[in-house]
Amino acid sequence: MGAAIPQERVTDSTEQGSTQAIRSLLIVDCGSVFTKVALLGRVDGRFRMLARAQSLTTNMPPITDVLVGVRHALSEIERTTGCTLQRDQHIILPMREDGTGVDGVALVMSAGGPLHLLTTGPGRDHLAALVLRSLGGLFISVEALPVLSARPQPPSMDTAFSQARLRQPHALLVVGQPFGEVRPSVTLEEATTAISDWIARLNDTGLAAGQRTPVVFTGSAREAERLAPPLRDRVAMQVVEGLSPSTLTPLNRAVSALYEPVVLSTLPGFAALRQVASAPPIATITALAGMVRFLAQRFETNVVGVDVGASSTALAGSTAQGEFLPALHPSAGVGPGIGTLLRARGAAGAMQWLAILATEDELREYALMRMLRPTMLPLTTRELEFEYAFAREAIQLALRAPGARLAGMHPMDVVLGTGGVLANVPHPAHAALLLLDALQPRGITALMLDTAQLASMIGSGAALDAVRIGEAAISDAIGTQLATVISPVGEVAQGEPVVRVTLEFASGHQHEEEVHAGAIARLPLPVGEQAILGLYPAPGVDIGLGPGQHAHGSEPVEGGPLGLVVDARGRPLRFPQDREARAMRLLEWRRTLGLEG
Template identity: 35%
Template sequence: MYTQSYPEVGRGPAQHALANSLLVADCGTVFTKVSLFGLVEGQYRLMARGEAPTTIVPPHEDITRGVMQALNTIEFVTGRKLVKDGLVLTPEQSNGDGVDAFIATISAGGPLRLVVLGAVDAKLESLASQAISGLYAEMHVIPAPSFQAATSRTPLSVGAAGTEEKAPTETSSWTQERVTKEWERQLARMRELQPQGALIVGMTDSPAGPSPLQEACQLLTNADRQRKELGSKAVEVPTLYAGAPQYVEAVRRMLNGVSTVTRLDALTASEQLGQVSLAVGGLHERNVIQSLPGYARLQEWSGGATPVATATSLSSLVRFLAQHYAMNVTAVDVGGLTTTVMLAGEQGEFVPTVNAGIGVGPGLSALLQRVGWQRVGRWLPFVVTEEELRQYALNQMAHPASLPTSSRELAFSQAFAREAMMITMEEAQKASSDELNSDLILATGGILAHTPKYSQVAMMLLDALQPRGITSLVLDRTMLISQLGAVAGIAPIAAVQVNENDAVSHRLGTCVIPYGDLKPGQLAVRVGVVYNNGRQINVDVMAGSIEVIPLKVNEQALLTLFPAPGVDVGLGPGERARAAEEIDGGLVGLIIDARGRPLALPANDVERHARLTQWMQALNV
């Protein structure tokens, strides 16, 4: 399994080992959240929190304006002065004003647009995709025309008699005219993308030899010349070279005056992924984060420390939780422009997936284009038209900070959230060589944190992530977990205590998800529950249904599961499971989801609406 490498968070000043108070700002695409942490009876706790729209577009165009608005809320709530002369007041004063440290995480600004050039075959495309999977970056592959022409002529396979079987339609299709048109198409694509970085890959053992590397340089040169001829602002596209090492100096000469070239080890296998990931992360920091209006001021408030990408901060915390509690952890963060899923295993496995451009705010258009309106509409227990969903998406993109004003709009927003989580989870699972059954699912992001009912959050997570076996659902309603990885680099104890005391305090409940040979209408699993007060109940759960057994917060029970033959609850088909320890209750309760995996929705509209309504009523959605 691939384990992503990340730069250490908290770069800059030394750790504040004895910090009494910290301010943490998370500047997202739509909202900026600022949290005040302080010591309360010897434990670090969340003392106050403020939220304001992110201010990186006109008329404000200064990211610190949104931070200031959120800080004003905290000052009003606490009566504590945190700002003086336009600066965060540090260190904490004797009268309680100020804080000892200010930390910032950033996901605003959008993803880095990276073009991958050269001899890009399916293997190299997959490796490049893995390298940027945990970063705010979107990848666009533009293979060299000579490579496309050479590989399209390459025999597809060798027959049993040793004869070569060639592609019947591509063998002679790459005429000079087609090559010329491909060059024009690629130039137009570069003009459309306006990339912020380039990655050149490929060795010389391909059928095209070194030509694809030369053509990659020529494309960057032609695109630069075209921008200048059109009078566009000159923007250098930095190049990462991970191709044949013997040509690095030739590439530098060809791109002299056009692009700075950073040499990396040739990308040929998973061993080089970490280096590529770090280099692309550096491009995102320099070309996206540091270009945000007001960035220099934000860095000054941080005492010179570099604000951390939110995904990097989240990855640090998720890996820590998996190791600290020896469990498989899945974290999901649904944002306005980005959806993130991170899988961390107790043995050190880690699969980060940042789906840049896919979200429930400005990212709705890309989401709708990718999945289609029918996939979104399948989660709605009522009839909806394509026009209605598209109109909702347009309104939400224009006003991403707005909240649903009706139950119908709320259902739309949650349907889009399901699809954003689902396609991101699918990408994460494809990148994983092993199947990690989650012991803990940790959910955050505005659309989940602001959902009116906890049962609605539970239903969205079960529908989209489709866990198996036994897992716990936890909602980070304070939206702190994305920041705590960065906090750990400054004050590790504060990160641990705030996580346990405040960030993961909204436990939705324990879920049992039987899977395997579930026959609709027949018994899937018999659940025996022994409460800590001695009361006992037995519940039969039928295949195709979802049930909630009462088990409140601060209430525990011993659980015994008797699955039907062919049905698995985590120990093998038909194997009975008995919890060695009491399980915890939650805000929703003990959820038994026997709807099957993968979850299949009826194709018939009337039947599907009835089934969705039944499941929603079972969870009191």
């Protein structure tokens, strides 16, 4: 399986030119649990998604070849569309005159996990903020390499090394001396010793025998000259410019370039999959970031994309001015990544979101069984409740992850939910409440749901044909507008009026409603209808225009399945301490949005 070169080409070109117009495209997203494949092509002159299928990712026993899962999904697409995409288990490239095959294949990867990076060096602590800012938005996890200060090493160092080795680090980052008279916590010589010891221990276990460990050094050329000789022949060192607020890109590029050769190349079957790809593979967060930036630029508005995955949670924000604000937790999700949530937030964290009474033990056992059976989906309403509680926790953890910059973004004009957890909700209110609870936006926000689950895939195709990918993104990845949400913020006593809302419909009909503190209100604005919105907040309450400022729209707002929602619960959300009272409050909010409880 997967031994043959899996494409059938009529030309020798291995990668399609970026300026060539494509007629059809396959996007393959190898996730940690599921492999998703989307087929894009022309419909009535526009580039659209034609079909989508998913299969289990086959990167571990009993099937250790990612291509097998891809072929299963491709076969499903062939069955549903009638298109022929493979011949003799080879993807037909490029598209033939008879309509078989595709013009390109784009890859999105999160199977294989993030790039695990260990950091050391004189500037590691002082320049930590710049390191995280430089690496923000990359699919990486960053941890500190244990520092050795004494010889012989104390026994605790063995534990530290063992624990670091269990994380299976892929590469080392050495941060050079910061500018100025700063006393470093580690000298360059100590960092060199730590790296030497680290590599020796890796060789002891046979993990890195015969391999040269990738090391990225960011600092001055003079320091690099001191660092290099002791490590020569033992590491593959790359030196990049020292870190400063204006030189973040070189480090980002150097580390980003390691993802494919160091992480992806170890995935069984990846080499064969890579051969059919028409562009370098990118991580899910990178693809989502591309989509969000495109939308922000195109519509000149602030956009946030949210993808809660099985093993990682990715959020990407982009302002209308083009500022990129990522928030990624590379190991927290609702499948295999749920263990990270348990350790970071505890079952008690997820319990605050439950509208049912459950014990901490029950929630913990559910989470542990999700780790044990990653492909299992919630089967009962109770399990679904647990799943969405953990999804809220995953988003909040990502917002607080090292290097995350999204939490302070205001306003969140558009929030786009994507990925299996959000896109497959039984009722749109589940997705809306999940996003509102976890993100707690302020002011006016359009909540969108990418039911096609394309938003975190489609960015990978931009390198092949940005124009057509843009067409498909707008047509199919933005999906459904769930609701326009007004989130007033201000100190108002529970039950007191927060805002008066008016809707003026084209028919001349008017609707007016007063919303009270602590409540969620749902105003009638169905799908396909528009209305002029008027907002009259109580004194001191901010609807995004400043405290007490009222608004009367010049442009109509769009309706959605949930109409117009006013979230007057306050920021941050506060819950009753009593479990039953809290559950009652959550049920009340859900019923307002049309959920039965």
